[in-house]
Amino acid sequence: MKKDKKPKVLWLQAITCNGNTHSFLSANNNRMRLFLNSFDLIYHPSLTTDITIKEIIEKKINFDFLLVEGAISSNKEFFSISGYSPYEMLNILVKRTKYLIAVGSCASYGGLHAKFEQNSDIQGIGDSLSAENLYILKHPVVNLTGCPAHPEWIIQTLFSLKDYGKMALDEKGRPKELYYGLAHHGCTRNEYFEWKVEVKHFGLKEGCLFYEQGCRGPMTHSNCNKILWNDVSTKTRAGMPCIGCTEFDFPRENMLETKKNIGIPNEVPLEVSKRAYLSLTGVAKTFKIGRLNKKLID
Amino acid sequence: MRTVDIVERIEGEAKLVCTWDDKIITNAQIEFLNFRGFEYILEKKAPLDALIYTPRICGICGQAHLKATVEVLENIYKNLNYEIELTNKAKLLREIGLNIEIIDSHIKWFYMFIMPDITALSSKDFSSYKPLKGEKWLKSSFITSEIIKSLAIIGGQWPHTSYMVPGGVVSDPTLLDLTTMKNYLDSAINFFEDDFAGVCIDDYLSFSKAEDLDKIGKDLKDFIDLCFEHGFDKIGKSYNRHLVLSSTELFKVGKSNKRVINRVDLERIEESCEYTFNIDKNKQSKEAYTWAKNVRYADNFFETGPLSRAVISKRAFISKLHEKFEDSVLTRVMARMDEFVHLLYITKNLISKIDISEESFVKPKISLNEIKNAEAKSVVEASRGSLFHDISIKDGKISKYNVITPTVWNLGPGNKSEPSVAQKAIIGLDSIEKAEITLRSFDICSVCTTH
Numbered sequence: 001m002k003k004d005k006k007p008k009v010l011w012l013q014a015i016t017c018n019g020n021t022h023s024f025l026s027a028n029n030n031r032m033r034l035f036l037n038s039f040d041l042i043y044h045p046s047l048t049t050d051i052t053i054k055e056i057i058e059k060k061i062n063f064d065f066l067l068v069e070g071a072i073s074s075n076k077e078f079f080s081i082s083g084y085s086p087y088e089m090l091n092i093l094v095k096r097t098k099y100l101i102a103v104g105s106c107a108s109y110g111g112l113h114a115k116f117e118q119n120s121d122i123q124g125i126g127d128s129l130s131a132e133n134l135y136i137l138k139h140p141v142v143n144l145t146g147c148p149a150h151p152e153w154i155i156q157t158l159f160s161l162k163d164y165g166k167m168a169l170d171e172k173g174r175p176k177e178l179y180y181g182l183a184h185h186g187c188t189r190n191e192y193f194e195w196k197v198e199v200k201h202f203g204l205k206e207g208c209l210f211y212e213q214g215c216r217g218p219m220t221h222s223n224c225n226k227i228l229w230n231d232v233s234t235k236t237r238a239g240m241p242c243i244g245c246t247e248f249d250f251p252r253e254n255m256l257e258t259k260k261n262i263g264i265p266n267e268v269p270l271e272v273s274k275r276a277y278l279s280l281t282g283v284a285k286t287f288k289i290g291r292l293n294k295k296l297i298d
Numbered sequence: 299m300r301t302v303d304i305v306e307r308i309e310g311e312a313k314l315v316c317t318w319d320d321k322i323i324t325n326a327q328i329e330f331l332n333f334r335g336f337e338y339i340l341e342k343k344a345p346l347d348a349l350i351y352t353p354r355i356c357g358i359c360g361q362a363h364l365k366a367t368v369e370v371l372e373n374i375y376k377n378l379n380y381e382i383e384l385t386n387k388a389k390l391l392r393e394i395g396l397n398i399e400i401i402d403s404h405i406k407w408f409y410m411f412i413m414p415d416i417t418a419l420s421s422k423d424f425s426s427y428k429p430l431k432g433e434k435w436l437k438s439s440f441i442t443s444e445i446i447k448s449l450a451i452i453g454g455q456w457p458h459t460s461y462m463v464p465g466g467v468v469s470d471p472t473l474l475d476l477t478t479m480k481n482y483l484d485s486a487i488n489f490f491e492d493d494f495a496g497v498c499i500d501d502y503l504s505f506s507k508a509e510d511l512d513k514i515g516k517d518l519k520d521f522i523d524l525c526f527e528h529g530f531d532k533i534g535k536s537y538n539r540h541l542v543l544s545s546t547e548l549f550k551v552g553k554s555n556k557r558v559i560n561r562v563d564l565e566r567i568e569e570s571c572e573y574t575f576n577i578d579k580n581k582q583s584k585e586a587y588t589w590a591k592n593v594r595y596a597d598n599f600f601e602t603g604p605l606s607r608a609v610i611s612k613r614a615f616i617s618k619l620h621e622k623f624e625d626s627v628l629t630r631v632m633a634r635m636d637e638f639v640h641l642l643y644i645t646k647n648l649i650s651k652i653d654i655s656e657e658s659f660v661k662p663k664i665s666l667n668e669i670k671n672a673e674a675k676s677v678v679e680a681s682r683g684s685l686f687h688d689i690s691i692k693d694g695k696i697s698k699y700n701v702i703t704p705t706v707w708n709l710g711p712g713n714k715s716e717p718s719v720a721q722k723a724i725i726g727l728d729s730i731e732k733a734e735i736t737l738r739s740f741d742i743c744s745v746c747t748t749h
C-alpha cells in the first residue's frame with residue numbers, strides 16, 4: 001500500500017501516566033506490525049516522528065484518527081502541552097480529524113486524575129469539547145475505557161472504523177462489541193463463582209474473588225478474560241480482583257474488599273435480584289463439591 | 299542569550315531553558331510544568347486503595363510504585379509491632395516482577411529515546427533505528443512485548459497490576475508458569491547475544507576491564523562508536539556522588555562521595571520547594587519555575603540510578619569504565635545497559651529458587667482500616683533510581699502520602715548555591731543537542747518527576 005493512502009493517526013497525551021502508551025507498545029508484535037503497515041502514525045509524543053505537534057497545528061495538517069490518552073483540563077497552571085492547555089489542544093485538533101477515540105478511562109471520563117480535586121475541571125473528552133466543536137465530528141467519540149485500555153481494543157477499533165466507517169456504541173460511548181460482556185466471562189474462577197466457593201485468601205488459584213476480595217468482574221463491562229492481557233493472562237486469572245477499571249465510576253473506594261451487609265455483598269451481579277441471589281447462594285452452598293474444595297494440583 | 303527548547307519523549311515533556319555566554323551554556327533550568335497531584339489524591343483514601351493508585355503515577359515504572367506501596371503498608375504493621383513474615387516465595391515473586399519491569403524499561407529506553415537522538419548526530423545511514431519503521435526498532439519492540447509477558451504471568455497484566463498485597467502476592471504460579479517465564483527471559487538473552495551486544499552472555503558477565511568495551515558488537519557498539527565520535531565519553535559529568543536507597547539481589551544500599559559507604563539514613567533525606575510551584579499560591583516562592591521539588595541527602599545533591607547502583611555495588615565492568623570515563627554520558631548509558639544484562643541473568647536464577655509449595659500470601663491479622671495512627675517509610679530501586687514512599691495513616695485512612703521519585707533526585711531544580719545533578723551535567727556544554735542527550739542520559743520521566 002502506498003504510504004499516502006494509509007489513514008493518518010495522531011496520538012495525543014493529556015493528563016495521564018502514559019500507561020495506555022505502554023500498554024499499546026506491549027501489543028502482540030504481529031498485530032503491531034500490521035497496524036504500522038496499515039496506518040501512518042504521524043505523531044506520538046513518546047516516539048520520534050517526522051513532525052512535531054507544533055508543526056501539525058501551524059501547518060493545519062489533517063488526519064483521520066485522533067487518539068487521546070489522558071484526561072482534559074483547561075487549567076494551564078497545572079497542565080500544558082507545548083504551551084496549550086489540554087482543552088485548547090483537543091479543541092484545535094478535533095477540527096482536523098475524522099474520528100476521535102478516547103484511549104483509556106481517563107480520556108473517556110476523567111478517570112483517576114479527576115480525583116485531583118484541587119484542579120476542579122478535569123474531565124473526559126466527551127465533556128471537554130467546546131460548544132462549536134460539539135457536533136463537528138462525523139462519528140460520535142469512541143470511548144475505549146480501561147485503565148489502561150487493552151492494545152487489541154485499540155487495534156480492533158482502528159481497523160473496524162477504517163473498513164466500515166462506523167461502530168455501534170453503548171450508552172457510555174463504548175464499542176458494544178468490545179464491552180457487551182463482563183470481565184467475569186471467561187474467568188477461570190467461574191465454576192467457583194457458580195457454586196459459591198470463595199477464595200480463602202489471596203495467593204490461591206482455588207476460589208472466586210467476588211465474596212471477599214472485591215472482584216467487580218460480574219458488574220464490569222470488558223472482555224479482559226476473552227482477549228487476554230499481554231496474550232497470557234488477566235487480573236482475575238492471576239488472582240487479583242477486577243477493580244472495574246472500564247467503568248464510569250473507576251476508581252471506587254475499597255477496591256480490594258467486598259462491601260457486605262450481614263454477610264451478603266452489597267452489590268450483586270448485574271440485573272440479578274438480591275433475594276434471588278441469596279436463595280441461589282444458599283442452595284449452591286449445600287452442594288459441597290469436593291473437587292472445588294481442595295487444591296487443584298496436589 | 300537565553301533559549302527555550304521543549305524536550306519531548308520523556309514520558310511527557312519539559313522545557314529546557316539555557317543561558318548562553320559565548321556559545322557555552324552557563325545556566326540550565328529544567329522546567330516541568332505538569333502536575334497531577336497524586337499526593338493530594340491519596341489523602342483520605344483507604345490504605346489498600348493506594349495499591350491501585352500509586353502504580354498509576356507512572357505507566358512505565360508502576361511495579362516499582364506498587365512495591366514501594368506494599369512495603370510501606372507492611373512497614374506500618376511493623377511499626378505497630380505486628381510484623382508480617384513474608385514467605386520466601388512471595389519475596390521472590392515481587393523482586394522478579396520488579397526486575398522484569400526494569401529490563402523492559404531499559405531496552406525501551408535505549409531504542410526509543412537514546413538511539414534516535416544519538417544517530418541523528420551522524421551523517422551515516424542509521425535508518426534501521428528509525429522509530430516505527432526501522433527493523434532494529436521493530437525488533438526491540440517485539441522483544442519488550444515478549445519480556446513483559448513474563449510479568450503478566452504472575453501479575454495478570456502489565457501495565458497496572460496490583461499483584462503485590464500486604465502479606466505477599468495474589469498469584470500462585472505453577473511450575474509451567476515459571477518455566478514459561480524463564481522462556482521469555484531466554485528470548486531476551488538471545489536478543490542480547492544476537493542483536494544487542496553480539497557477545498555470549500557468560501562472556502559479557504565476565505568483563506572486568508575498560509578495554510572489554512572493544513569486544514562489544516552490534517547495536518550497543520553503534521552506540522559506543524557514536525559516543526566516542528561525538529565526545530560523550532567526556533561530557534555529561536556531574537557531582538559524581540551516588541546514592542542507592544535499597545538493596546536487592548543485584549543492588550547494594552549505600553552512598554559514594556569518593557568512597558563507598560554501605561549505609562544510608564533515611565532521616566537525612568530532605569525535600570525542598572525553593573523553586574517549586576505550590577497549589578496554594580500564597581505559599582509559593584517568588585522564584586518558583588517548575589513543579590519538581592529538589593531532594594538532597596545530608597545537604598548534598600546525589601545522583602541515583604543504574605550508574606549509582608553499579609558504583610555502589612562495585613560491578614566490575616562498569617566500575618572500570620567509571621574509573622576511566624567518570625560519570626559521563628557514556629558511563630551512564632553503559633551502566634543502564636549493563637544492568638539489564640545482569641538483571642536478565644539474576645532474574646532467571648531467582649525464578650529457579652521459587653518453591654511452589656510455599657504459600658504466596660499470609661493474611662495480616664488486623665485490617666489497615668482499623669489502624670488509628672501510624673507512619674512508615676519504604677524504599678525501592680526502580681528503573682530510573684531510588685524511589686521513596688512515606689505514609690501516615692489516621693483513623694483507618696491515609697492522612698499523608700509523600701513520594702520522592704528517582705527523577706526528583708536527578709532532575710529537580712538546584713538550590714541557591716548549587717545546581718542539581720542534571721543541571722550541573724549540562725552547564726558548560728556547547729550545543730543544545732549535547733545538552734538534550736546529556737539530559738536524556740538520566741532517563742527522564744516527566745510524569746514521575748512531578749507526580
Ligand code: SF4
Binds near residue numbers: 183184185187207216
Ligand atoms: S473472580 Fe471475579 S471475574 Fe472471576 S469468577 Fe469470581 S467474580 Fe467472576
Ligand code: SF4
Binds near residue numbers: 147224235236241244
Ligand atoms: S479485569 Fe477489570 S480491572 Fe482488570 S483490566 Fe479488565 S476491566 Fe479492568
